[in-house]
Amino acid sequence: MSTAPRRVENLHTDKGKVPVYATGIVEQPWDDYSAADHATWATLYARQRGVLAGRASAQFLQAQDAMGMNPRAIPRFRDLNAVLGRATGWELVGVEGLLPELDFFDHLANRRFPVTWWIRRPDQIDYIEEPDLFHDLFGHVPLLMNPVFADYMQAYGRGGVKAHGIGPEALQNLTRLYWYTVEFGLIREAGALRIYGAGIVSSSGESVYAMESAAPNRIGFDLERIMRTRYRIDSYQKTYFVIDSFAQLMDATRPDFTPIYARLAGQPAIPAGEVLDTDRVLHRGTGEGWPDDADT
Ligand SMILES: C[C@H](O)[C@H](O)[C@H]1CNc2nc(N)[nH]c(=O)c2N1
Numbered sequence: 001m002s003t004a005p006r007r008v009e010n011l012h013t014d015k016g017k018v019p020v021y022a023t024g025i026v027e028q029p030w031d032d033y034s035a036a037d038h039a040t041w042a043t044l045y046a047r048q049r050g051v052l053a054g055r056a057s058a059q060f061l062q063a064q065d066a067m068g069m070n071p072r073a074i075p076r077f078r079d080l081n082a083v084l085g086r087a088t089g090w091e092l093v094g095v096e097g098l099l100p101e102l103d104f105f106d107h108l109a110n111r112r113f114p115v116t117w118w119i120r121r122p123d124q125i126d127y128i129e130e131p132d133l134f135h136d137l138f139g140h141v142p143l144l145m146n147p148v149f150a151d152y153m154q155a156y157g158r159g160g161v162k163a164h165g166i167g168p169e170a171l172q173n174l175t176r177l178y179w180y181t182v183e184f185g186l187i188r189e190a191g192a193l194r195i196y197g198a199g200i201v202s203s204s205g206e207s208v209y210a211m212e213s214a215a216p217n218r219i220g221f222d223l224e225r226i227m228r229t230r231y232r233i234d235s236y237q238k239t240y241f242v243i244d245s246f247a248q249l250m251d252a253t254r255p256d257f258t259p260i261y262a263r264l265a266g267q268p269a270i271p272a273g274e275v276l277d278t279d280r281v282l283h284r285g286t287g288e289g290w291p292d293d294a295d296t
């Protein structure tokens with residue numbers, strides 16, 4: 001079977017028969033995965049679990065085990081859903097890939113996490129531009145087992161629907177929060193720095209870089225600061241933000257963001273690698289090896 005995205009005919013949607021890109025929901029074509037697809041999963045799974053020992057959050061690793069993920073085969077969403085539903089009420093739904101933002105937020109707001117059904121080709125083992133099954137399932141899904149993080153993701157979805165209604169600047173502020181927490185967040189666990197961001201845990205190179213490199217800044221979590229901070233989509237991050245707990249993340253993001261968006265409107269964005277006087281700096285990056293073109 002080709003692992004490239006393709007249209008899938010049997011759609012499960014409450015809107016009847018509609019094009020897949022309008023709803024994004026597809027049934028996982030599990031029987032169609034090839035031996036090469038399962039081998040890609042196995043290779044990536046084994047390699048990442050090796051890299052993540054002592055680097056990833058213990059909460060993440062334990063949740064991954066509790067879900068029953070293993071290197072032997074690409075998991076069935078249905079099997080994971082049985083465990084996940086019992087733990088936190090979240091449900092995985094298969095999608096072709098990136099969804100329109102509002103569709104994505106709507107899923108999260110309803111405790112549905114969209115998972116790309118296809119896995120990268122063998123020649124894309126080390127790097128793929130768009131999220132695939134490995135990134136979504138291995139990276140994002142385990143922490144949905146954590147009740148606090150599960151609530152954070154739903155609150156984020158609701159906040160996304162709201163920000164979408166306010167305007168593009170509010171949406172950009174909120175997207176930066178997702179980037180620097182859900183995708184590239186670090187956490188202090190039992191006094192030690194650990195990874196919880198899905199973009200890091202699904203990348204062997206960035207897992208080592210985020211933890212051990214002297215190049216990036218590591219700065220204490222600061223909501224409004226993050227909302228103003230640009231980011232890179234094409235290289236390792238120049239700055240990581242560190243939370244003390246998922247409860248801290250939840251508490252800091254509980255207030256209504258509407259007045260925050262208003263306050264931030266018109267304020268200049270902060271370049272991805274910049275350190276401010278007001279930052280709680282855990283490590284000031286050397287900036288070694290950073291690309292010198294403009295951040296996103
Ligand atoms: C969260 C962020 O705003 C981003 O633009 C969204 C858009 N659509 C998406 N769609 C899927 N399937 N998965 C994602 O992670 C995202 N991210």
Ligand SMILES: N[C@@H](Cc1ccccc1)C(=O)O
Pocket residue numbers: 152155156157158159160162163177253254255256257258
């Ligand atoms: N409190 C936020 C919602 C939110 C919660 C958690 C994460 C992100 C956003 C708002 O009013 O928009």
Ligand SMILES: [Fe+2]
Pocket residue numbers: 131135136140183198199
């Ligand atoms: Fe992601």
